[in-house]
Amino acid sequence: MRKVKIKEIEKEYGISEAYKSIRTNLQFCRGEKKIISVTSCLENEGKSTVVLNLAAALAETGKRVVILDADLRKSILRERTVVDPEMKGLAHYLSGQATMKEIICETDIKNLYLVYAGAVPPNPSELLCSNRFKNTLHSLNKVFDIILIDTPPLGKVIDGAIIAEASEGAVLVIESDKVSYRFARDVKKQLEKSNCPILGVVLNKVEMTSNPYYGKKYEYKKED
Numbered sequence: 001m002r003k004v005k006i007k008e009i010e011k012e013y014g015i016s017e018a019y020k021s022i023r024t025n026l027q028f029c030r031g032e033k034k035i036i037s038v039t040s041c042l043e044n045e046g047k048s049t050v051v052l053n054l055a056a057a058l059a060e061t062g063k064r065v066v067i068l069d070a071d072l073r074k075s076i077l078r079e080r081t082v083v084d085p086e087m088k089g090l091a092h093y094l095s096g097q098a099t100m101k102e103i104i105c106e107t108d109i110k111n112l113y114l115v116y117a118g119a120v121p122p123n124p125s126e127l128l129c130s131n132r133f134k135n136t137l138h139s140l141n142k143v144f145d146i147i148l149i150d151t152p153p154l155g156k157v158i159d160g161a162i163i164a165e166a167s168e169g170a171v172l173v174i175e176s177d178k179v180s181y182r183f184a185r186d187v188k189k190q191l192e193k194s195n196c197p198i199l200g201v202v203l204n205k206v207e208m209t210s211n212p213y214y215g216k217k218y219e220y221k222k223e224d
Helices: 013-027 047-059 090-094 124-129 131-143 159-165 181-192
Strands: 002-006 035-040 065-069 104-107 112-115 146-150 169-175 198-204
Touching (some): 013 198, 035 047, 047 169, 065 131, 090 131, 124 131
Parallel strands (some): 035 146
C-alpha cells in the first residue's frame, strides 16, 4: 500500500475545535452512519478542506477512516497531498483499469486512508451510477469504520445526488455570504430526492471578528 503525505490539516485551536464539534454531531446522529457524502452548492466553498479536516478529526478517535474522492470531473484532493503522479484512483477502478489494492493509499495521519479520483473519465455520471461503484462502497465498508465521500458540487452537476443515493447520510457545505437562500434551498431539495438523510450543514468561511471566546480575529478563506 502506497503512503501519501497530507499537506494541510488545520491546527488553529478554534478551527480544530469546530471540526471536533462536527465529528461529535455526526456521532450522535440517529443510527451509526458509516458512508457519508459531503457536497456543496458551488465550487470553491471549501468542501474538500472540510472533508480532509473532518476525516482527520474522526481518525483521532481510533476509527479507520477512508476518504473517497468521487469528484471525477475536477479533483482537488490530489493538490492537497504529496503523491506519486502515476497513482491510480477511483475512475481507474470503476473502468476496470486497477484493482482495489492499487487505489487505496495510507496517509501520514494514523488511521486515515485515501482513494484519489484518478484520471478524468469521459463518462463520470455513468461510472458513479454503476453497480461497480455501489460494490466499491460495500467493499470499503467491510474494511473501514467510516467512508467520507468528497462529491462534486450538487448545484453544478447531478453526480452529487447519484453518490448521495448510495450513501447513508449527507453533509452540505455552504460558504457564508456566497450562496443565496433560494439556491441553497433548491440544492437541499435536490439532495432530498436521493432519499439520503441530510445529517447537517457546515457554514464555511465565516468571518469571526472581535470574538471574545477565541480572543482574536479569524477569517477562513481556504478554497475548495
